[in-house]
Amino acid sequence: MEQKKVRVRFAPSPTGGLHLGGVRTVLFNYLFAKQQGGEFVLRIEDTDQTRFVEGAEEYIQECLRWCGLEPDEDPVKGGPYGPYRQSERKPMYRQYAEQLVNAGYAYYAFDSPEELEAMREVEKAKGNHAPQYNQTIRATMRNSLTLSAAETAELLEKGAPHVVRINMPVNEEVSFTDMIRGTVTFNTSTVDDKVLLKADGMPTYHLAVVVDDYLMKITHAFRGEEWLPSAPIHVLLWKYLGWEKDMPQWAHLPLILKPDGNGKLSKRDGDRLGFPVYAMNWKDPKTGDLTKGFREMGFLPEAFINMLVMLGWNDGSGEEIFSLDELIKRFSIDRVHKGGAKFDFDKAKWFNQQYIQKTDNARLAALLQPVLQEKGITATEDFVMKVTGLVKERCQFVNEIWDHGFFFFQKPTTIDVDSVKPKWTPEKQQFFEEWAAGFAQLPDFNAVALEESFKQLATAKGIKPGELQMPFRIMLCGGKFGPQVFVIAEALGKEETIARIQHALPLFA
RNA sequence: GCCGCGUUGGUCAAGGGGUUAAGACGCCUCCCUUUCACGGAGGAAUCACGGGUUCGAAUCCCGUACGCGGUACCA
Incomplete structure (x- = not known):
């Protein structure tokens, strides 16, 4: 008898930025629906005209698109049970x-x-x-x-x-x-006599959810735990309207809590603790205030999704990295927790880093291009890919690719002279002059050849190669960071490497 | 206040009568690397508390405490 096609919905109010918890609700809805071969609908609950915010609906749609959780039916593309905005269903x-x-x-x-x-x-x-x-x-x-x-x-x-x-x-x-709590x-x-229809003729949430879930043939209703206390009203309404046998199965999701102290995670906590709470940047059209989002902070959508799904669910295998497709296969409501989970930004960063590591260089390079353009730098696609490949393992955010690899694209603006000067000697200076002069003789200007000639000459001069590597790094990068030095030199090329050595040498003396 | 829902290391969590109580993040120590990062090796919970039930409880039952959520012509 339970042969009805699975249909779930996400029903946000267009009042502002899309909160983490909202995205997770979408995610659970989506995973469940896709796993069951069902449909996921987006319904806009804009019955409170006083709270309506311009642009919020488009913003929500854009968030879902970025996350890869697109609805099968929504206010824009429509569907058989429209309209999908409650104001239009008045x-x-x-x-x-x-x-x-x-x-x-x-x-x-x-x-x-x-x-x-x-x-x-x-x-x-x-x-x-x-x-x-x-x-x-x-x-x-x-x-x-x-x-x-x-x-x-x-x-x-x-x-x-x-x-x-x-x-x-x-x-x-x-x-x-x-489904989660039994x-x-x-x-x-x-329970009190809640208002069902307001004086302006608009329904309240209580009437609207029931009527719309019925009319839209929703079979499973996922929502935040904050709705649990009003569930009896909804259950009664389903019964009073004569639709009891069509009532969806409920699932009240645990809340996402603030990392310190207790309570629901709010936008304010993010501002206070320095991490995003909204999926994407949100600019309040009235105040003009901009609230940072995960996307703009440099999160990959896959990482964002993966991090969210693990907040309140896990498949018991101990594995933590899952693609959306794997999640669709593995998700099960039985394994959703009852208790709320504190949001941990460190863990979120770790997920992002994991995904950056496995993301191919071409895609990362494409994400870096806008940054390069903004700085007026032009570089070949190949070169940008090479650089992202070299620096991505130390990035937690895609925006950090530049921070960790800027010296590949431009001469370092500052040189950490102080780290070299105290131990600098005329012999070392001479070493670099001779070594650079020998580049012309190198059959090929590559990392292996460079390292070999570097070590040979150092040994010949009785200087430990290790004592020369840091100065060389600082010449190329400006500081004590970056990938393997000889690899950097290879990427930079002969001319540029010589130029940087010659530029730095006088500074060290 | 009332109603509801929760409670395993700092955090996410596995485990659901007998285990040395998984794993991950973070933290600390060490190895690798004369940078950083990655990658290795290792360290740190007795399961909110109190009663039961039982040969035996983190696991079942009952209380208590604590936390959260709701208590609008907001969702």
Whole structure:
């Protein structure tokens, strides 16, 4: 009987940058759907017009594209169950709200924001920490339960502002099976009469998820753990609407926590601790503030994805590096953790480094090209690839390729003279002059030949080769870093190597 | 406050009645390399606490503590 095609959705609100946790939710959705041969849909939950942010939806789509987690159906490409923006689905919700009212599962409430506020003040004064519009309170408010049918009809007729609230039953047990947590039970007396349809005619999240998941034939609903407390409302709604047998299976994902202290990881933590929290750079159109993203920080999308999937899931094999295809094969909800995981930026960097190591030079070179262009450097594709090949093993971010390899493209701007000078001797100076003069005799200007002639001459002069290598490195690179010196010299070529030696020699004297 | 969900090294975590309690990140020591990095070798948890159940518990049960989440006409 369970032959329905698997359909999952990611349903973000277009309110700003896409958080790490959001991407992980997408990822789990995606992996599950692809593994089951199902479909992944993107639905934009823009029912709160006051929080709508220009450009956020396009930004989310771009993030998914970068991560390689593209939806099968979305607001742009459409699909059989569109539209995929809740604001465009507005007319669809009212009828369901009314259906609920007619069946007695919901009611109209005419309380103004001021009246609600007053009620809360009174309750708080009585020692009620978080006043709820519940079974007892609703009896004291203005709604279709306390008003006569005639009064209600008249108010509605006049177009009085009103909302539709769910009529939570008294003392009933609502339970459902969460794919990650097992059976979860709530008592309806502890849940309040949540608003289903707002005064502006827009549904709240509670009504919208249920209606849309039903209409879009969603079979499995993954979302963050912060939604667990409102799950009973959704379960009840599925039942009240008469759709119980079509209710998706729920999975409430553990939260991603801040590295220090406790609590959900927030954008602020990233700013404070110096790491990104958003997938890509996000520029707030109102304030103009720019928040750094993983992409711009130099992460490879595969590494980002791999790092995220390991936060709350692992396949038990001890392996940690997985391609998206492997993840699709290996992912299983049974192995998703219940507890939240603290985000560890060091580990994230390690994943990125692992991926940089296995990424081919051509792709890395392509990523370096914009940097070179910006600096006005032109180099052949081959040369750039050669350089990335030489320096990539010491890069944690793709942006570091330049930092570790700049001296291949330009003369070092500073030379670490102080590291050489104290031990510098006229004999060493003479060594370099003679050695460089001998380059012409070299059959081929390559690393092996260079190293050999270097050692021969050093030995002949009674100087330990090791004492000459560091000065040579500093001549070429400007400091104590970089790949093997003779390899650098080979890459630089004869002319440039001689030029750098001649430039540095006088500085050391 | 109330409701819900959690709790294995600093972090991610495997293990689900009998193990020397995997592995990875980070940290420390050493090797390689007269740079850095990569790569090797090694070091450091007794499983939140307290009770049970059992010959035997990190593993099962019950409490407690702690943490987190929710408690909006936000999602």
